[in-house]
Amino acid sequence: MHLVNPITGQQIALPSVTTIEYVKPIFDESRSVHEYEYPSHSSREAFFTPSIMPRCKLREYCFQFKAFVFHDAPTGSYIVVLIHKPFTHISFARVGDDKWTLLRPHCHYRDCTYKDGFLYAASLMGEIHAFDLSGPAVTMKIIRGSDDDFDPDAVQIVQAPWGGLLLVSRLKEFEDPDPKVSALNTMEIKLHRVDDGAEKLVEIDCLPDHVLFLGLNDTLCLSAKNYPALKGNHAYFTDDQEYNQRRKSSRRDIGVVDLGNNSKEDLVSPQL
Template sequence: MAACSIARIINLGDLAKCPKNLCCLLFRVVSKFLALSPSLLKEVEKDDGDQPSMTESVMANLPELHQDILMEIFALLEIPDLVRAGSVCNSWRSAYNGMRSLGIYKLSQTPCLLYTSESAGDSVVSLYSLVEKREYKITLPEPPVRSRFLIGSSLGCLVTVDDVSEMHLVNPITGEQIALPSVITIEHVNPIFNESGAIHMYEYSWYSASRVYHSEPSIFSLDELREYLLDKAFVFSDTSTENYLVVLIHNPHSQLSFARVGDDKWTWLPPHTHYADCIYKDGILYAVNKVGEIHAFDLSGPVVTMKTIIEMVPGYACDKMYIVQAPWGDLLQVWRSYEYIEGDYEADLHDADPAISVENTAEIKIFVVDTVEKKRVEIENLDGHVLFLGHNQSLCLSTEQYPHLKENYTYFTDDNDLSLFGHKNNRRDIGLFDLKHNSREELVSPQLWSNFPAPVWITPSFTKLNFA
């Protein structure tokens, strides 16, 4: 379509009355040009030479829109579209920057799969959009992401562990990176200093509040500690205090610690062990252990209190246990079981064949937790809703709010120890699980190849956490 005819078909007076229609039409017109650059954070590339690019020629003939109208339009877009829109021209970039600086962009985002690949480079992550069914590449700040462990994803942030076992929050969309309290402030870790006063080793103790498993601590190098200590991390928003809370499941024996914004150390939550997943609501941290017992920690007062919401399931009922807050208000407990593909488990973990030593998701069961009767009630499906499971905050979302998602499905990624800390060359367990028919599907075909760090689901966000 010629640029002059584009300008003629837009009746600004009519469309301005309905920003949603204006949004649809404008983006139908420029979508071809926005797609010129597949990178999420890269500006639309310009042609070489002195002549303006095709995109610039088209935008020059589009009617100028007031910044307030542009921002109202942009507020309807998913972040990938929004970032590309901000790259189209100066006026749109100004509206995009204005939205971010004013903090008025509140649209709930559809989760994306975040992963890395050797071919993309050590500092690059890929985001696979479930809305657009395409990937975007983003360069993260140093140190290189492929040298880190990814131990969590919440509120649009990754929780990473670098090669000296220190943790950071990283927002891939904004590039913001914030250091969390030092690993040496965790209850079970003490620093060992060299002659110049620098930390060169860690002393790691194996006790819990209820028992001691080893009489002597272990000594680990700076990069080795993370393989033994860290499991899963979460970032929660505390609306009552307008603050943020970071919760860490760590070893020995999958214990809990937490830190708030501004804290300079981690606070240990004894005495229980073997935790698998957490959620946070109204000052209460709910944590499920590997045998299904749920504990509620009240973090709102000066002294932390704990009570048991529901008792354990006799025996190990599944391979992975999750706790999820349902949009309709119920607390859900999700059981995930694997099927194991036979292979040579004696093979070197870093050189294993992609076809062997693989755990595939075979079954997912969902229970509503009745906190009054203290029992679990199994439900057969999640009509109108979906689950997201993996080494990220577990989510249950409404398909009415997120229409691009498949109703009554679970979107899953790997979150077993072999995927996080070993078998770096093996195929990952990524896909969709049909809860109605108890069957699995591939997310894409051929499957996205992602070896290390293990892929996670992330909900893109512009929110600034501002950890001090």
């Protein structure tokens, strides 16, 4: 595994994928890695039943979900964080590490950010798990809201311009009753600010003079005053292709949501 600068081509070696829990190398006669033994991620029942995967399959689409590089200001170094399958666990490595460290026991993460020695990871449970990576042993605290029925379909965490953290949750529905021919579409966006002191999420109903960009890439929160072409208190979003990639004829989930009333404006025609 390597970090690659797409502009300069510079590469930095990362710990081997075989040091991540669940991944076991299979060697050929020349003692080169030929395949991997890797748990199926299609269902929890199959979790402990390993599959044999070629190197290219694991590398291209079966393992990595999302990767981050965070600057660790106190040490002047960097931390690489990987959200990976099965069940989108999180592993991390510091500069100089020879293996990845799995953050147990939770899973189903979709996004994370790093601030003041803490890795904040957003879970599909509608929670934020704050891992303290500053000490020799990793500790964790759970930051959750008061809505027990909260069940988002997509979550993102973003550092706001004023220094706080926001959890952005998207609720989706199938446009067509038959999920085999339809894709999930964003119907509502909920916002919570992170109250670190009280260790809870506080729901808010607007972002005056600010705008959000949501998608599978980094989430952004910008000041609308600095970008007159953008609408304040709005979220611009794209789908993550999780349900769209096998439905080429489905309408893409790309649009703008007014955070004040959750009204949505589509930005593409029904079919690209």
